[in-house]
Amino acid sequence: MIIKSNNKIYYKSKFPDIIIPEESAPKVILNHLRSRENHCVFVDGISTREYGSHYIADTIEKVASGFHKLGLRKKDIVGFILPNLPEYSTLFHGTLLIGGVASLVNPEYTIHEYEHTLGTVKPKFIVTFPTVYDKIKDDIKRVFPLVEKVILCGVPYNNVEAIHKAEKENPNLVMSYDSLINNDGKYPNIPIDSKKDMAVIPFSSGTTGLFKGVCLSHYNILSNTYQTQVIETSNYRKNDTVMGILPFFHIYGLMLFLMLMLKQGYRVVTLPKFEPIRFLQLIEKYSVSISFIVPPVALLFAKSPLVDKFDLSALRVLFSGAAPLSENIEAEIKQRFKDKVIIKQGYGLSEISPACCVAPYGDNKSGSVGVLLPNQIAKIIDTMTGETLNAGAKGEICIKGPNVMLGYFDNPKATAEVIDNEGFLRTGDIGYVDDDGFFYVVDRQKELIKVKGFQVAPAELEALLLTHPKIQDACVVGLPRGEVGEVPRGFVVLKPGQAATEKEILDWAHPKIANYKHFRGGLFFLQAVPKSATGKLLRKELKNFTPPKL
Template structure:
């Protein structure tokens, strides 16, 4: 029983602000095309990004943006999104970003909670933005051209002779970015990340690249995952810029457009979430496109069923699909699998990280193959929750470890595995039943496209496991078929005693996490 340290060598965290790190070695890399708009083919080299970021930074200063201010972006992915992020961070401002599909009520809450004085919008967001009440915003800008809004493109003509990265920025303590947690168990919380938190991810990538270059061998990547999410922003957008990869940016997932872009741009590296991997595994559309350029696929955001992962890997002629693990609170990542390992493991702790498994009841430190809560510590762990000191202290334990809220264990090799979320465990007659385990079995059935398992309240047993199922097209399967299929494979307490309900779709967050709260509200009654 011990604290498990990373098997990787310790990292050297790049010095300076995120702006400094992204544009390091500029002279050597200036002509590299790093960003490409997958719809228009417009592109930016690193030199162009540098110049536009400087000009935008000077323009934002003229409009009153200062160190410590919060600037919010509400937009799908665009070529200019990172320009604004870098420009604001050079000033010492904090970037936050929201889902462009947010309702007026959600926009109002997020703007007020974050204290954003400046907001940048995509044109299609404006209707909901203007319907939001009590926004508290001083200045509003837009990607594109809309009457009454200052266009970001006008900043690109600004004189940048006065540009400077604010010398008073404390890279360890000042908040560079603030991403909002998913809010699956309550209102979303702002997760504060410093420049050092973000730069530590780049340092971790350097170590992994040296030891396992297979993970960085491709030159063309897909910028499909939303930039308002930690996965899409840090692990895709910024990490790919720092490692000199070309990123093909698209605003949203469109089945045929997704596959056509892979074929057109010969995309080699895919960062995806489980629903998209499920699409690659099971959609008949995949057979209509040449995806032979794809050399590696990474899954994150939610747990990936091993069966679905193997199906997708086989279809793409890959050895396997790699699954890591991270949270917004760990700047997107904390575990990474070495090449050739099984898909069911999240791998080893990232370089310079420490982990432990703690019994949720007794707080006892657990040993190999003993299940408990995963807790992590490292340079990528957040500063805390925005304006929520109580929640921050509850999330960090007495030794400075982040309580992940995930149940898991490590094996004799030091590889880590996740079982489920603490708050999602179903309690049947005192037994803990992990929905993810039952979902993995269900997703292995040839007639099942997607599944979600929830607990249904029962006076005698406490809760009964119930499956919510989306069938594959043109498949005929009954509830009884699936109940028998699962019950033959599990111990008695895990049987689907709550039954099976067929639905058109399973509600999910953009990260791929199932919205169990919505499912429980709709289908959780006996």
């Protein structure tokens, strides 16, 4: 729906506005978990242990009670460094239930990456599992100086001995998840202002620069849960089973599996890490009907011979997000499944909790990321003049709605740069809307690199390269790499009189960063990095430039 006002053009959702509850997120989830008969809501894909809705509800309250006894108070931050586990849901909502704030990061990060993400929000507690604890234990007090207790979660990996060993070595710091929930489930009723109080802090690079904490309120994440529900679960059936391979620390996975699916009561099969054979085995074993995926997984469905070895006849919907999915891959999947599987896309970002567009069932356009969700208004602006544009014209997509973040953590300057004076969030993505209200994303104005749906901030990798004693200057760009999306490519200028090889620098850099951030596009040497008159890196000039290696 097009709205014209004061010579400006806006686009409103074709769906009517909906009522969003002004409560805390966990109270809404608890009410829905207890409003139905007890039924399975989570299956751990490794142990095959099943978790009932009433057990999850009871344990959420036990987590809240346990944290309160440990001294967690309103606005205190709990750092989550966990893979996908059913227990993630109880820890997450238990934290929020007594006014705590959950900050989520990738368990595959290095200590250097934890320092520049989770370390910036100064958590009071950390929940993790033994493998990560062993990796960070010597640096915990340096990187997380305010941490009072580390909760170790062993289920479903039966890491009982590792947890007991950690507790024995450091009894004042380490506690098991089982000990945390060993209580009567009683907790204080903490008043929560859903529109003002923070619930979760995921991390995003925003439109540019290093990663920043995205402050999302209870109302933000509830809004997006209810907004997405209008389109996405309209086609679901009562006994549908959903595959939960998207990482819960990623806003995409968080909103879907810790909020929407839990609220609606669908059975979710979790897998801590994507493993193609196990993934397909679980779809077959549990007759999975809906799977949320990213483009590299879509490539598996399109091309891998593994797919033919499993009975995937129950699969009805593949929803791809986090990065654009090519029309060719979409067509190959449809052909392979004889048009019995619906391929859908959506669009969003952490700063909008995260979805703003979802493809509707029965009215989907190939290549489109869908239509605006309810309660939102969009505008497309000329990147040079800021003028709002008509349908069909390409410009920066800007979104306004109850799902737009409170701001970046302790960073008002960065917040002001992305939220304009009308309250619209500038996404940094270039796209257009057609006459039917379908949105298309065609390019990114912002500089972040998308690798398999994960964000990689060039500035983060540049900052790392600049700490190498032989490097004087650095620039990082994204190199297109098929369905992977992009891979980082680095350019460096060596200090006068220094000599180095690509292998030498990469062997030094790669142990300091997560695997998906590795320089798979290569590392190249320059005499100088191109910059503007004001000193800004001109990354566009290096996008298609490949100098000879030294």
